[in-house]
Amino acid sequence: MINIVIALKMEAMPIISRLSLKQMASKPYCVYRNRNIQLIVSGPGAHKAYAATSYLHAYSEPGVPAYWINLGIGGHRYLPVGCAVRAAEVSDVSARLHFTPSLACTWPSYKKPIISVAEAEQHYPEDAVYDMEAYGMLAAAAKMARMHRIQVVKIISDNSMHSAKRLRSENVKQLVLGHCEPIVEWLQQLETQSETHELEL
Secondary structure (H helix, E strand, O other), X not given: OEEEXXXXXXXXXXXXXHOOOEEEEOOOOEEXXXXXXXXXXXXXXXXXXXXXXXXXXXXXXXXXXXXEEEEEEEEOOOOOOOOEEEEEEEEEOOOOEEEOOOOOOOOOOEEEEEEXXXXXXXXXXXXXXXXXXXHHHHHHHOOOOOHHHEEEEEEEEEEOOEOHHHOOHHHHHHHHHOOHHHHHHHHHHHHHHHHHOOOOO
């Protein structure tokens, strides 16, 4: 099983459509699934991502090994808007802790640290991707899965030339839509490897 945690419905819509996921619940979270993939819309922020990840685990069939994926948008000082980035590590500035997910996957080619913050970052002080959910999802998922089964991918939505304040829902949807095919290919690869127990991240 692959479990996907996404903050915003506009981020999730292209994935839901492309994978033909069916809505299974609407309260307290919108949950979508097909045979091997579940997706939950958490809402923005690390606390909501933590709670939604925990809920999806409780919602899932007991005893089935799962991969946990956090997909979404993030900002970086200079990376171009629209490029996809995988996490080299994930930290929360308030907790000063970090997780280090496996980097064996080859997509996306960019890899950077990800720093989860309480509000959209405007200044990007470090050479890192800034988001609001990755740490919360990882903190919850690490209680239920080994680190090689947890991955974070962010699509750059803002940088020093394109402020996060100018982002609109349709922009967010288009950013994810632009990566929909590689995302789906990556998920299908994980799905196949999961079924055959051949993944060695």
